[in-house]
Amino acid sequence: MRALRLRRRDAGDLALMRIEQLERDDTVVDFTSRLLAGLLRSGNAAAVREVLPEALPWVVFLPADDVSVFLTELVSVGRGAADLDNLAPVAVLLAQWRHTAEVHADPALRELISREPEGDLGPVPIPEPGR
Secondary structure: OOOEEEOOOOOOOEEEOOHHHHHHHHHHHHHHHHHHHHHHHOOOHHHHHHHHHHHOHHHHHOOHHHHHHHHHHHHHHHHHHHHHOOOHHHHHHHHHHHHHHHHHHOHHHHHHHOOOHHHOOOOOOOOOOOO
8 A cells, every 4th residue: 555645725745654665665765776876886887877868858968977977976865865764865966957957958048057257156145044
């Protein structure tokens, strides 16, 4: 049995699942992250890069060097997230790299972002608390 979705009117939905299912899901995530790390470490990076667009079609817009950095970060963050039983960092990483691919896919957006020397638009102020 998968998780049961509890829809709430005044708050975010909740998921109700058996602890055994949660533990199985954690095992699968841990295995998958270790498998990916092993494939990359064992000299199979070219094969992983070849099939990556099937899982994440937007990677075709990333420069080759960025794909290597992405895979390294994905393995590192995936293993850390599995160890913490918290997949949020993986979701954030995927969103960040997807946005990077969007910039590379859109010449007008890329030109706008890279107008300044070295693509640097200067320091970003620290956000105020509560914003």
